[in-house]
Amino acid sequence: MEKQVNRYADEKLTLAAKSAKIAFAVASYWVISIAMVFLNKTVLSHPGTKIDAPLFVTWYQCVCTVLGCYFLGELGIGGVPRFEVRQAVLAKMLPLSAVFVAMTATNNICLKYVEVSFYQVARSLTIVFNVFLDYLILGQRTSLPAIVCLGFVIFGYALGNDQEVRWSLLGVLFGLASSFFVALNSIFVKKNLAHVDNNPWKLTLYNNLNASVLFIPLILFSGESSEILHNPTTRKALFWMLMSAGGGLGIAISFAAAAQIKWTSPLSHNVSCTAKAAAQTVLALLIYRxxxxxxxxxxxxxxxxxxxxxxxxxxxxxxxxSERLPRTQPSGGSSEPVRPATRV
Structure with missing residues (x-):
């Protein structure tokens, strides 16, 4: 009897510890993700810290991610592998990196022009593009119930555009572009993970290293270099503190997403992302009025x-x-692929 009581107490403690880890993982992801959106909005739009250079802001965050991967790998923290770059792999990753550059750039440009409260709606067609590209590139068909859900997403998107008080054509166009490139990026990630031993951290390193180079000509040709040199904001310590904080959050979001998936599941991660988007929208309405x-x-x-x-x-x-598959196949785990987190 005493052994049963002790075992029950141990199981209760184990369950409580697991619940605490889940709560911490979800809360961390929410805080880091929401903080990054608001911080980027501050750098891109807030008087006193604003700079009209979304490509430069994104480039700086990519550089911070590369440096973060290097130091974390050297210190052996969080399972990040040691910094190792092979030219052959860099070349193979270039198409993915080009899509990644387009995705992160259009994401930040969209955020520059739209309110944070409208941000989720402006980029809400990602799953629509995902289904379209999955069919076009991978030949995957979508069921009628899923298409009905997509129809409601499109309806909500159209209604949001019609009702947005501070509507911006540029914001909507870049939101559409961001949605497309987010969907395309997920497909390219699937196809390129094999080049980096299916290691999301290696993919992050190669992706951001390539992006750090690809962004430079874009910054020069877009005229942002003049903005960087002549805007007095770039001579303020606060500006560089915010920029560096954004770079740090860009690294932290990968850890937070991985922890949330580890302690819950890919499905729970997606549900959490949707709930986080709702909380982010409510916060934006309260903060920015x-x-x-x-x-x-x-x-x-x-x-x-x-x-x-x-x-x-x-x-x-x-x-x-999965239930219709032959029973001889190994079971367990999630049927959904775990993808590297992005800053989107």
Whole structure:
């Protein structure tokens, strides 16, 4: 009897410890992800710290990620491998890196022109592009229930654009581009992980190293170099503190996403991302006091709710497919692939 009581107490302690780790992982991801969006918005749009150079801001964060990977690898922290660069792998990763540059650049340019409260709606067509590209490139078909969910996402997107008070054409166009490149990036990641031994940290290193070089001509040709040299903001310590903090958060988000997936599941990670987007939108409305119409608010919830419904439908379909597989195949684990986190 005493042994049973002790075993029950140990199981209770183990469950409590696991629950605490899950809560910490989810909270960390939320805090880091939301902080990064608000910090980037401050650097790109807030008077006193603003710089009209979204490409430069993104380049700086890529450089910080490369340096972070180097030092973490040297110190042996978080499972990050030691800094090792092979030219053959760099060349193979170039197409992915080009998509990654387009994705991160259009993401920050979109954030520059739209309110944070509208940011999620402006980039909400990612899953629509994902389905389209999966069919076009990988030949994967989508079920009717999933397509219905996508229809609601498109409806919420259209309604949000119609009702947004501070609507920006450039913001919407770059939001569309960002959605497309996020979807394309996920496909390229699938195809290129094999080049880096299926190690997400190696992929992050090679991706950001290539991007650090690819961004330089873009910065020069876009005229941002003149903005960097002549804007008095770049001579303020606060500006560089914010920029460096953004770079640090860019590294931390990879750890936070990995921890959240490890202690929950890829599905729970996607659900958490949707809930985080809702919290981020509410915070933006409270902090910035952006004017919003009732229908505009409804569009946000339609987009987020439909995205969540699509995730749940796809998950149930994956489970049903795995149950139909021969029992001789190994079971266990999630049927969803774990992808490296991005700053999107």
């Amino acid at each position: 952006n004017p919003v119409t009732p229908l505009g608010l409804l569009s946000i919830f339609i987009v987020l709710g439909s995205s969540l419904a699509y995730t749940l439908v796809r998950r149930s379909e994956m489970i049903a497919t």
